[in-house]
Each structure stands twice: as structure tokens, then as C-alpha cells.
Amino acid sequence: MLNALGIVTTVIVGVMVGVEFSVAFIMNRILNALPEDSGQLGHAHGGRMLGALMPFWYVDSLVLSAIWAVAGWHHDGAGLVVVAAGLLILSVVMSVLLLVPINNRNKTWTAENRPADWKQQLHRWERYHYLRVAVIIGAFTLLVTALA
Known part of the structure; x- marks a missing residue:
């Protein structure tokens, strides 16, 4: 049962990493290459779509990692899972304090109400x-290593 929990947790975190990696290195480049303000409108739409899903995904990943860490406390790799859960806590804190405020503003912007520094905010x-x-x-790598 512990092995199944580890596999499910690792797969869920791995898919989340894949989505976020794609946003960072593929989608943002595509959106930023669009003419004029089209990229900002695309970022706003993506912020509404992913902003509704990602909080649950991050929290679920953290909860599963914490359950795995507690359930497997006396097993090999428990320390790696604890550190991975710590990194996932850090990612949630970063999201809430740094990314969500910008995303919440961006997803409401239109051509009529967009602030003058909108590009700088998106770059931040x-x-x-x-x-x-x-x-x-890093968290995903630790979870994979804990499974091995």
C-alpha cells in the first residue's frame, strides 16, 4: 500500500511539474511572441483556466506527500519524502505570496483597464x-529517488 501511495503521489507531482514546465518554457514564449497585447490577453485566459485548477493540484500534491512521509516514516527514503513535502510547502507559499497576486490582477485586465506597467508585472x-x-x-526528483 505504501508503494502505491508513493507511485500515485509521484505521478501526480510529475504531471504537475510537466504542466508548469510547459507554461514556463513553451506557453509563455508562444504568448509573448504574439503581436501587441494579444499575449497579455492569452496570459489572462490561461490565468483564469489554470488558476482554477492549480491550487487544488498543489495542495493535493502536498497532502499526498505528507501522508506518504508519515505512513513511511520508518522506511527507506522517508527523509527524501519529508524534504520533498517541504519543497512543496515552499511552492505553495511562493504561489500565494508572489504569483497569485499578479495572476489575480492580470486575469482581470482588458485593453481599457490595463496598467501602464503590465509588461513588467508579467515579466515578474x-x-x-x-x-x-x-x-x-526538486520535489519531484526527491520523490522519484525515494521510490527507487
Whole structure:
């Protein structure tokens, strides 16, 4: 049962990493290459779509990792799972404090109400997102290693 929990947790975190990696290195580049303000409108739409899903995904990943850490406390790899859960906590804190406020503003912007510094705000979000992706890749790597 513990092995199944580890596999399910690792797969869920791995898919989340894949989505966030794709946003950082594929979707953002596509959206930023669009003419004029089309990229911002695309970011806003993506923020509404993924903003509704990702909080649950991050929290579920963290909860599953914590359950795995507690259930497997006396098994090999428990320390790796604890550190991975710590990294997932960090990713949630980063999201709430750094990324969500920018995303919440961006997803309401239109051509009529967009602030003058909208490009700088989107670039700041992207920098924070790169850092968050690195954190969750670290967590995923630790979970995979704990399974091995």
C-alpha cells in the first residue's frame, strides 16, 4: 500500500511539474511572441483556466506527500519524502505570496483597464514562476529517488 501511495503521489507531482514546465518554457514564449497585447490577453485566459485548477493540484500534491512521509516514516527514503513535502510547502507559499497576486490582477485586465506597467508585472510573474518550477522539479526528483 505504501508503494502505491508513493507511485500515485509521484505521478501526480510529475504531471504537475510537466504542466508548469510547459507554461514556463513553451506557453509563455508562444504568448509573448504574439503581436501587441494579444499575449497579455492569452496570459489572462490561461490565468483564469489554470488558476482554477492549480491550487487544488498543489495542495493535493502536498497532502499526498505528507501522508506518504508519515505512513513511511520508518522506511527507506522517508527523509527524501519529508524534504520533498517541504519543497512543496515552499511552492505553495511562493504561489500565494508572489504569483497569485499578479495572476489575480492580470486575469482581470482588458485593453481599457490595463496598467501602464503590465509588461513588467508579467515579466515578474514569469521570473517567480521559473523559480517555482525549479522548486517543484526538486520535489519531484526527491520523490522519484525515494521510490527507487
